[in-house]
Structure formats: structure tokens, C-alpha cells
Amino acid sequence: MCTADLVEAANDLGRAILRVLVTDRVAPGHPFAPIHWTAETAPTGRVDVLVAANPDPLSGQPDSKASTVTLGKYPARWYGFAVSTDDISPDCAYWAKARVPGGWRAELAGTALPQDWVAEARKLFGLADCQVASVSDQARSLARVAVHRDGRLVAALFVGPEPVALARDLVIALLGKGQAHDALAGRARGDVVDPGPTVCACLNIGRNTICEAISTGRARTVAALGEVLGAGTSCGSCRPELAGLVTRFGCREAAE
Numbered sequence: 001m002c003t004a005d006l007v008e009a010a011n012d013l014g015r016a017i018l019r020v021l022v023t024d025r026v027a028p029g030h031p032f033a034p035i036h037w038t039a040e041t042a043p044t045g046r047v048d049v050l051v052a053a054n055p056d057p058l059s060g061q062p063d064s065k066a067s068t069v070t071l072g073k074y075p076a077r078w079y080g081f082a083v084s085t086d087d088i089s090p091d092c093a094y095w096a097k098a099r100v101p102g103g104w105r106a107e108l109a110g111t112a113l114p115q116d117w118v119a120e121a122r123k124l125f126g127l128a129d130c131q132v133a134s135v136s137d138q139a140r141s142l143a144r145v146a147v148h149r150d151g152r153l154v155a156a157l158f159v160g161p162e163p164v165a166l167a168r169d170l171v172i173a174l175l176g177k178g179q180a181h182d183a184l185a186g187r188a189r190g191d192v193v194d195p196g197p198t199v200c201a202c203l204n205i206g207r208n209t210i211c212e213a214i215s216t217g218r219a220r221t222v223a224a225l226g227e228v229l230g231a232g233t234s235c236g237s238c239r240p241e242l243a244g245l246v247t248r249f250g251c252r253e254a255a256e
């Protein structure tokens with residue numbers, strides 16, 4: 001199993017479908033999953049369905065750490081990534097959506113393979129009055145659909161037989177203002193800087209931006225990243241990841 005695969009976690013109480021992050025931050029045999037997904041944001045991603053109704057009598061905390069599950073790779077036939085200026089309610093076996101600046105993003109997957117991805121995109125986004133641009137490679141089961149209005153991107157869908165690899169934050173940044181053909185490319189043009197996946201959500205700062213600051217010597221510490229970029233200066237929850245990037249890319253640069 002690889003990062004971004006889907007895994008099915010199950011026990012006698014229920015089942016959940018979750019995205020995989022392979023990491024050494026948890027001990028072997030001890031899967032960790034966040035509790036914050038709801039029926040509105042990821043209906044098959046709720047881990048409370050795997051936890052017995054046995055809360056601590058004093059704190060009221062659920063018995064999550066005593067829950068045992070079996071894990072198996074979820075047999076998705078397609079994976080997708082979508083962005084939209086309007087809220088969306090996908091209708092597929094797995095989905096998880098979250099707010100982004102300018103709209104919504106969603107990870108999708110299904111076990112039934114649609115015949116027409118443009119029709120699926122129109123159904124997903126419900127934007128009948130918009131124009132559509134698309135590219136597909138049927139032999140490789142790849143498709144990209146960009147929906148635009150008055151030349152501005154309002155939604156996009158990317159699908160493939162494996163977890164979709166593309167510059168997600170770049171596509172999100174195009175929502176409501178970018179061009180459809182830029183979204184279809186799924187990666188940065190030569191004159192556009194790809195900020196990379198978001199590390200500091202409070203300040204909306206991406207990994208590539210942070211790594212560039214570290215590797216060019218503009219910021220060699222977490223504190224300096226705060227001064228130069230603002231990263232880590234609000235809630236602070238990203239500081240451990242910032243420290244990891246400083247160690248990794250600062251050391252690499254020093255060693256070269």
C-alpha cells in the first residue's frame with residue numbers, strides 16, 4: 001500500500017474508507033486516523049463508526065484507542081480530484097471535501113467506471129450554463145475536465161486509475177480567476193510559481209515556497225520562516241512540519 005491509496009478499515013461495528021499516509025510517525029500495527037470528518041464532508045471517512053459507545057465516565061472521551069480494525073486496500077477502479085467555486089455533493093463510493101480559498105476541493109473514488117467523464121463532471125458540478133474543455137486518454141483511463149464561465153475557471157475534475165498526481169494547490173489557485181487550459185495542464189506554466197501543497201494553512205503557504213526559502217538561505221530556522229514568509233506565526237500547528245523541512249532541506253543544502 002502506498003501514500004494516497006485508499007484503505008478500508010473495518011471491525012464488527014462498521015467500516016470506513018480512508019486515504020493512506022505511509023509514515024514512521026506511528027508504531028507498526030497502530031493506525032491513526034483523524035476524527036474530524038463528518039457525514040457532510042466525508043461520509044465514508046468517519047472513524048466514530050469504528051468506536052464502541054463506551055466513553056470515559058469522567059471526561060466523556062470516546063474509547064478510540066481501544067478500537068481494533070482490520071485494514072485492506074479499497075478496490076477503487078478510478079480516483080479523482082475536483083475543485084469548484086460552488087459547494088458540491090458527490091455521488092460516488094468515496095469522497096472527502098474541504099473548503100479552500102475561492103470554493104471547494106474534493107478527493108473522489110469509485111468502483112463503477114463512468115463511460116462519459118464530461119457528463120459526470122456536469123452532473124457533479126451542476127453548471128449547465130457553463131462551457132466545458134476536456135482532454136482524455138482512453139487507453140490509460142485518464143480524463144481532465146475544466147468548466148469555465150466567461151473565460152474563468154469555475155470547476156475542474158481530474159480522474160485516473162491511480163490516485164491523481166497533479167499540482168493541487170495550483171489548480172485551486174486558478175478557481176474563479178484562471179483559465180481553463182491552465183487547469184487542464186495540472187501543473188505550473190513556466191512563468192507561474194507552484195506554491196506546492198499547503199503546509200501552513202493559516203497563512204496559506206505551500207511546501208515549495210517554504211523549501212525555496214530554506215534552500216536559498218533566506219530562512220534557516222522556523223523563526224526565520226515566520227519572519228520571511230509568516231509561516232507558523234498564527235496557530236503554530238504547522239511548526240513541527242516546518243522544523244522537519246528546515247532539518248531536511250537545510251541539511252541537504254549544507255551538505256552539498
Ligand code: FES
Nearest residue numbers: 200202234236238
Ligand atoms: S497552520 Fe501555520 S500557523 Fe497555523
